[in-house]
Amino acid sequence: MRSAHQLLAVDLKAWTPEDWSAAATVATAFFTIATVAIALAAALYAKQQVDLARQLREEQAQPFVVVDFQDNAVWSKAIDFVVENMGQTLAKNVRIKLDQQFESTLDGDGFPLRDSPLMTQGIPSLPPRKRITALFDVSHDRYSAGLPMKYTATVEFQDSHGKDQEPLVYILDLSTRHDLLQIAEYRMHDAAKALREMSKTLKETRNDLRSEFRRRRMESSGVLSPDAGPTPQTGQGS
Structure with a gap:
């Protein structure tokens, strides 16, 4: 062949x-x-x-824990620290580790965030879409105080079966919030402030009217000369 x-x-x-x-x-x-x-x-x-x-x-079935700084829903100048599970399943034993401890101009009020159980003990369980919000600071006060503007946060957690997940690292940078043009948005905080100012103005106006009413009544009764000054207020009663 x-x-x-x-x-x-x-x-x-x-x-x-x-x-x-x-x-x-x-x-x-x-x-x-x-x-x-x-x-x-x-x-x-x-x-x-x-x-x-x-x-x-x-x-898609794994938990996905995110930490970030966000504007406060009530007062736009306030900054919130937010922890949220954006995944589809339960996250367990969530621990947040920072490259440096949180510092805030609000620490003097007696409730520093760095000492809270959220930061020292973590979160035993964080269901899907669960969101934890904590007041962190006030933007203009913090900038004036010269406190740190950037933190590196490492989030460690487990899935619903107790299996360790890959740690997630986030750069929390507050400096990006400065020197930005924004449209003024009046929220509940501004409305409450305006109502307090209105209440104060009305109270002062009411006291002035009461004083003027007393002065005129005393003038009409001859007790007070028309050339006399305003009647001194003796109390808040009617």
Whole structure:
């Protein structure tokens, strides 16, 4: 039997049945190898897709704990420290570690955030979409006090089965909040302040009216000369 090279070098019309049989065998072997290679490539691609889909499902099912500084919902100049589980499952044993302890101009009020159980003991369990908010500082007071404007926070936690998750690192930078143009937005804090000022003004006006009423009544009764000054207030009663 001649080789494939010899077969290709001769006139096809001169091929014998044995030559055609040998050529068919070679072609069949070639197509078989190609078919097996394609099948292996398809199987490998399918496995990769399955692995990616499984990895995506696992990542979507994991807890995802985020920490950040945000504007207070009531007073825009106040800064809140926020911890939130943005994942789809329960997060356990959440621990927040900082490169330096929190400092705030509000520490003198007796409730420093750095000493709170949130920072010292962590969170035993944090359900999906659960959000914990703590007042951190007032922006203009902090800037004037020269306190640190940047912290690095590392969040360690476990999934619902108690398996340790990869720690997440966040850069909490307050300096980006300065020198930004903003539209003034009046919130509940501003409304309460305006109401207190209105109450104070009304109270002063009421006292002035009472004093003037007493003065005129005393003038009409002859007790007080018209040229006398305002009647001194003796109390808040009517």
